[in-house]
Amino acid sequence: MPASRTSRTSLPRSTVTREHIIEAATRIADEESIEALTIRRLAADVGSGAMTLYSYFRNKEEILDAIADHVLGGFTLPPAEETEPRAVVQSLASAFLRMMREHPSIVRLFTTRVTTSPDSLRGAMEAVVGRLREVGFEGREAVQAYGLIVHYTLGFASYQAPRPWGKPDLPDVEELCRQRTHFYSALPLAEFPNLVSLAGDVTTLPSDEQFQFGLDCLLDGLLRRIQAN
Structure with missing residues (x-):
């Protein structure tokens, strides 16, 4: 008889703690979505009944507060x-x-x-x-x-x-960037002359390079303001 399938975080009912619940809830919300985080799903993930969760949290909103x-x-x-x-x-x-x-x-x-x-x-x-x-x-x-x-x-x-081609930690980020650049460069030239001619640069908008550029601009202004005061 095959072993029964259990959640990867399944714990004996007596060991389910508030901390275990919060950690499992955080993982579900991060890896899937906040919508995927339901009382039923969370209870199954920690290997308990819904009433165990309700002994720690009155509703999902309290769980979301705890994640934050x-x-x-x-x-x-x-x-x-x-x-x-x-x-x-x-x-x-x-x-x-x-x-x-x-x-x-x-x-x-x-x-x-x-x-x-x-x-x-x-x-x-x-x-x-x-x-x-x-x-x-x-x-x-x-x-x-x-x-x-x-x-x-x-x-x-x-x-x-929602723009994975800007995330440097993804193993296929170079291919994602190539695909996105191709998307912009293939737009109708008459309608999108700027996006087509600057396709490679537009692709970098969600990149760390863009993050650093914006932060540098903000810091230039912030430090000038502080020095002036």
């Missing part, structure tokens, strides 16, 4: 090796973008809810503002620099998410 708190609370500051303001903002922006790539669900959660747990405030806000103040951003300037980092990376991550 879990991911933001786990944000790790880059090593404090840089002391120059520009380099620090660069490293922080790169760290936020990396977090959003590793946890694509956080991009949507960031725009649909406000997280107020001590862990999320400490990890993704308090520590970041503190690092900015350490390297010379004073008071309100530190908060404004924080806002620039979060708003820019969130916007870029949202744009990049």
Whole structure:
């Protein structure tokens, strides 16, 4: 008789904890989608009944709040090796973008809810503002620099998410870029003269190169403003 099929995260009912549930929920939301995350699916994934989940969370919204708190609370500051303001903002922006790539669900959660747990405030806000103040951003300037980092990376991550040819970690990214460039270059020339002639450049819009270009422009303006004040 063949062994029964179980979830890869299946645990004895007595060992299912809030942390196990949050980790499984985060994985489903990241690897599939927030829509794919249902109470029934999550219960099956952790190897428990739905009532076990309801003993920790009243509904899916509370689970989504917990995912946001879990991911933001786990944000790790880059090593404090840089002391120059520009380099620090660069490293922080790169760290936020990396977090959003590793946890694509956080991009949507960031725009649909406000997280107020001590862990999320400490990890993704308090520590970041503190690092900015350490390297010379004073008071309100530190908060404004924080806002620039979060708003820019969130916007870029949202744009990049459905465009795989902009993701450098994918093994077939070169082929995806080639296909996208071909798509733009094959458009009717009379209707899209700019997209056709600049097909290769248009393909780079969701790339890290574009992210760096935009960040450099923002930093040029930010640092000039701070120096002027």
